[in-house]
Amino acid sequence: MDEQLRDSQPTPETPDAGPVLDQMDDLGLTETAPTRDTRTSASSRTQKDTSLGYELYLNVRTLVFVLAALILVFTFVxxxxxxxxxxxxxxxxxxxxxxxxxxxxxxxxxxxxxxxxxxxxxxxxxxxxxxxxxxxxxxxxxxxxxxxxxxxxxxxxxxxxxxxxxxxxxxxxxxxxxxxxxxxxxxxxxxxxxxxxxxxxxxxxxxxxxxxxxxxxxxxxxxx
Amino acid sequence: MKNRRPCNVFWLVWTLLLAAAAAGVRMWQKATAFEGSYGLPVRGATASVVLVCVLVIAGAALAILAARQPVTTPPRSQIRGRRWDMSFFATGDVVFLALVWFGAFCSLAAVPLLFGQGRELWKAYQLAVAMKTWQGGDNGVLGMVTAVLALLAFLGLLQIGRDGFRPGRRGKGGFWAALPACAGCGWLLGTYRNCAADPVLWDYVPLLLAVIAGMLMYTDWAGMSCAAARPRRTLWLAGMTVVCSWVALASRPDTGTALLLISQSASALAALWRLPINLQHPPKVGSEDKLIPAVPQGTEMTTENKEEDTHE
Structure with a gap:
């Protein structure tokens, strides 16, 4: 229904940060907002913090979806x-x-x-x-x-x-x-x-x- | 939806209307679409056809609502804490707290009932095995497992309500939803086991669909705190959880099962009450040391149907 939304910050290679940062630049916020480099280090830290929980969650979610699909197949088919x-x-x-x-x-x-x-x-x-x-x-x-x-x-x-x-x-x-x-x-x-x-x-x-x-x-x- | 007013009223009204309609049709079906002393289904019964149509319409209507749900992505500087982790923050929102805690205590109330049933079946199983008369069937283990998992679901929902009502410095708005999601797995297996020899699909499919919808809703809810947010799908699943739960309740299940259905229905209503608000107007709470100097008012960006959150 909707694409997955990642709430961790993007890595420097991730292109999606660009439009947001550019938009902030357009609004004249570059003096008050942190630089891209500062954000990059914060990004790496955040990804490290979330990676374990994220991976764990993905595994649990896969199991839940597979279980639901199996039950439906083994009920109707x-x-x-x-x-x-x-x-x-x-x-x-x-x-x-x-x-x-x-x-x-x-x-x-x-x-x-x-x-x-x-x-x-x-x-x-x-x-x-x-x-x-x-x-x-x-x-x-x-x-x-x-x-x-x-x-x-x-x-x-x-x-x-x-x-x-x-x-x-x-x-x-x-x-x-x-x-x-x-x-x-x-x-x-x-x-x-x-x-x-x-x-x-x-x-x-x-x-x-x-x-x-x-x-x-x-x-x-x-x-x- | 374009005028920035929260959509939670739309969600609640539509969901409750569809759920009431589906439950009403299910009661009609129970009264007219089965025959004989063993409740075999009447072929092509109008009520059965209408019920399928109502469920399909409910799924489609809620999908349309979900697709039209605005999702605001504010500038980085206005976000404190993690964006999606705060999706169920409800500071001072008594309605959210009441619904989630009501669901929690319904889950708790189901524990002794489910455990008692499971224990009775386990005793009967042991007796039959001792007398060498066991011919298969439910030995009660899954019932007792479901009871224990329902206790975990109670703890998870209790914590969700607390975290939402008084959020801490770092959000854990959905993490605890993983507990009721796990409880849903045990409940689903137990439900399926009990109906494996039932040739009448209508006897148990509404309950199976309700359990699956609730389990998936809690899984998506937990995903909000694990960097895997799917807010629109979460809303759709919450709506379908209410609809399917009410249909299953209209089937008059046993008391323990009914309490679990009421529990997930209340939690889903809490999600429908709070999530649309927070998607449109993201809360601004979280760790102060993560604050970026404020930006002027009115710079909020709206990305309707365009979702890639990049905020910390």
Missing amino acids: VRIIVVSGSSMENTLQNGDSMLVWCLGYEPKQGDVVVLTQRSYQNDSLVKRVIATEGQRVDIDYDTGTVYVDGVALEEDYIKETMRVPNYGEGLNHVTVPEGCIFVMGDNRNDSADSRYPNIGIIDTRSVIGRAVMVVFPFPDFNLL
């Missing part, structure tokens, strides 16, 4: 979220840190998403989108197959063959309402997801974003 639990094994391991893209994201089938279903818990969940609005989901536990709109999904990402959960079959034949998604964990036998009645169909407004990559630990680094 991306987030780092740590996986808690084993429901997405083998795609994601407990403790993995993921980069999650938030800006303008609309859930699509097959995406790994981070969401918060407040009816279940206040912390976030990581699941895979199985179906989006208008699609029909049918789960056949006998064959361990998920059908979306009558077509069997090829799920090479799941950990093991799906069995009936300990809470029963739950939601296994459902058409996803408008503005909602049906999600499941890749570890089907140890995942609380849309099949579980307390979680159920997820409103897309509860979705924080799409998991883009695992960034930590480094051995697990990969794109999702």
Whole structure:
């Protein structure tokens, strides 16, 4: 908005002192004002006095601005979220840190998403989108197959063959309402997801974003 | 603004009007733009769109005011002490003192509340860890850190008020603002941590913006004493601090957070009250031995929008 204003006196090489001194000369003040040499020595002294505080301040200011920028970026654009639990094994391991893209994201089938279903818990969940609005989901536990709109999904990402959960079959034949998604964990036998009645169909407004990559630990680094 | 009258009234009136408008719209949004038991946002709600517009308009209006703010650079001989270090000198100005100290004591009042909350969460965290039931979340450490930093902010604001009201021989008008700026860093981290799993941006973005605006304002305020003055940006940030703080207050935060918001809002109003006056009519106090023999009256030079201060 405005250029930086230095309140220390300029060095002799600094051209900005010229106009002020010249203006004072024009006003006939040269007899009462100190000479340029006197000012020069005062200038050096002042700069020495202020240099430490100035440099320190610049570092603090840089840190503050960087912190503010990072917080804004990590609020509106991306987030780092740590996986808690084993429901997405083998795609994601407990403790993995993921980069999650938030800006303008609309859930699509097959995406790994981070969401918060407040009816279940206040912390976030990581699941895979199985179906989006208008699609029909049918789960056949006998064959361990998920059908979306009558077509069997090829799920090479799941950990093991799906069995009936300990809470029963739950939601296994459902058409996803408008503005909602049906999600499941890749570890089907140890995942609380849309099949579980307390979680159920997820409103897309509860979705924080799409998991883009695992960034930590480094051995697990990969794109999702 | 051309007739040499201080602009602080413009700043205060516009800032308070914009802040009141933004807070009003935020309350309207709270009443109409969320649905369901978990407060999911209504898509395309009018109040949300209007609130964004009001915030953008506030930023633009305050930027225009800042751009038009006259900055007087007097002749070297009339300056005692450092020019920008004196930007918050307010000798005998009770309003400035009252606002800054009110902000200071609000910050102090927030300390036990924030610390108590943090301590409760820390106890719950320790219990959960002992029972091996900890599933992540806020363990209270950042809350307690924020409380300690709020205490430092109290000391900084107290000293700013004192330095401004009775300036010493050498100015330290803004140096102490570095303390509330540091407190803002801790507060920002704590606020962000608490909302990391919240999918509804409107639940926490007003508070984040308020904390960021306040933190940057205090940083620029401190810069006045560190040879890195940006007076117009400081004014803009002070205005935005008031606007964003009022919006965040309209969101009905917890008491500790509300006190911190009131604190930075009062400090920002103090800056808006005093800084425009001192930019137009720089105070003439400071070390007597630095005086250069006086010049005749009426030789003051005005450099509107041309800022490179070269005075000691």
